[in-house]
Amino acid sequence: MNRQTLYHLIKKDKEGTATPEEQQALANWYNQLSEQEAAFPDDEQTVKDEILTGLLEHIDFPKTRKINYKRWIAAASVVLMLGVGTLYLTNQHKNNNNLLAQKIVPGSNKAILVLANGSKISLNDAGNGQIAQQSGMRVSKSANGQLVYEVTGTMDQSAEPSYNTMETPRGGQYQLVLADGTKVWLNAASSIKYPLNFTNAKERRVELNGEAYFEVAHNKALPFRVVTGKQVVEVLGTHFDVNAYTDEQDTKTTLLEGSVKITAGSNNTLLKPGQEASLTDNFKVSNVDANMAIDWKNGYFRFDDVDLETVMRQVARWYDVKVEYTDESVKKESLVAVSTRFADISTLLKLISQATDTRFTIEGKTIKVGKK
Numbered sequence: 001m002n003r004q005t006l007y008h009l010i011k012k013d014k015e016g017t018a019t020p021e022e023q024q025a026l027a028n029w030y031n032q033l034s035e036q037e038a039a040f041p042d043d044e045q046t047v048k049d050e051i052l053t054g055l056l057e058h059i060d061f062p063k064t065r066k067i068n069y070k071r072w073i074a075a076a077s078v079v080l081m082l083g084v085g086t087l088y089l090t091n092q093h094k095n096n097n098n099l100l101a102q103k104i105v106p107g108s109n110k111a112i113l114v115l116a117n118g119s120k121i122s123l124n125d126a127g128n129g130q131i132a133q134q135s136g137m138r139v140s141k142s143a144n145g146q147l148v149y150e151v152t153g154t155m156d157q158s159a160e161p162s163y164n165t166m167e168t169p170r171g172g173q174y175q176l177v178l179a180d181g182t183k184v185w186l187n188a189a190s191s192i193k194y195p196l197n198f199t200n201a202k203e204r205r206v207e208l209n210g211e212a213y214f215e216v217a218h219n220k221a222l223p224f225r226v227v228t229g230k231q232v233v234e235v236l237g238t239h240f241d242v243n244a245y246t247d248e249q250d251t252k253t254t255l256l257e258g259s260v261k262i263t264a265g266s267n268n269t270l271l272k273p274g275q276e277a278s279l280t281d282n283f284k285v286s287n288v289d290a291n292m293a294i295d296w297k298n299g300y301f302r303f304d305d306v307d308l309e310t311v312m313r314q315v316a317r318w319y320d321v322k323v324e325y326t327d328e329s330v331k332k333e334s335l336v337a338v339s340t341r342f343a344d345i346s347t348l349l350k351l352i353s354q355a356t357d358t359r360f361t362i363e364g365k366t367i368k369v370g371k372k
Contacts, residue, residue, distance in 0.1 A: 109145030
């Protein structure tokens with residue numbers, strides 16, 4: 001693959017416009033990294049400067065931010081850095097050879113649709129086109145991993161609301177278009193319960209477990225509410241991400257556009273674009289790079305001074321693996337890295353190993369993590 005083609009694919013993938021075939025081509029190229037070995041040239045500082053320039057240009061970090069060279073160089077085989085023209089891999093840590101021998105593939109578009117009557121439809125097994133007809137609604141599966149609800153007939157005004165549920169397994173993700181036009185991206189190991197339609201409703205109310213990104217269709221007369229185990233997020237029409245996994249300490253809501261009101265018991269807070277609310281016992285609001293919260297939706301892992309234990313929870317959900325620690329001290333290792341979510345797990349673990357003081361061993365579907 002020549003540089004121009006590769007750069008074009010990276011740009012499309014970063015913008016979320018790449019086709020499944022283009023995503024696969026990029027993933028295939030990325031997986032070849034695990035077979036490459038090249039040492040830094042003599043003029044190492046020049047290479048570092050070029051890689052840093054590539055990072056700032058293509059990953060959209062704030063230009064004023066001070067970045068630790070050593071930690072970014074350790075992750076310099078990330079595909080987004082190709083703006084510098086050449087990819088460099090350090091040939092250290094060759095003791096991770098066992099990672100190359102075992103393949104654990106990344107997640108993909110797969111989910112279960114649970115209909116109001118309790119019957120279940122495997123969306124990864126169902127063909128494209130209409131898969132259900134419910135109460136004047138057509139439910140269709142598109143070719144690009146979307147489940148779409150469309151009004152096709154007259155609604156029964158007196159009927160009780162009917163609810164469907166979409167569930168993604170570990171190693172799965174899916175996109176949903178609700179009857180009002182709201183778009184929902186559901187991350188791995190998550191579920192969302194929602195009404196078939198909003199006829200005669202006083203609100204648009206959905207229930208979320210796990211993580212989802214929402215682009216809510218504007219309707220001033222009908223507030224949209226996302227209910228999780230700890231909070232309620234209320235909007236009229238906006239773009240935001242909610243991370244409400246039960247195995248995470250905080251419930252996080254990150255706002256990209258518009259405004260949201262978040263309520264938890266007697267506490268509430270308002271967010272502006274570029275802010276994130278973390279909820280444990282109380283709300284903590286911070287100014288953040290909001291796009292980082294939806295890197296998963298655009299096909300990337302991005303870790304910015306994140307401890308390894310948090311990183312590995314994300315890896316476990318996406319690759320559907322179990323993580324065991326042979327040395328508990330590595331859990332607090334801090335990681336700065338960017339990677340595609342569509343690489344074989346061995347490639348991702350090699351990058352993490354290069355950027356931290358950790359060693360990985362793969363045994364079946366279990367990843368064992370210890371010190372080097």
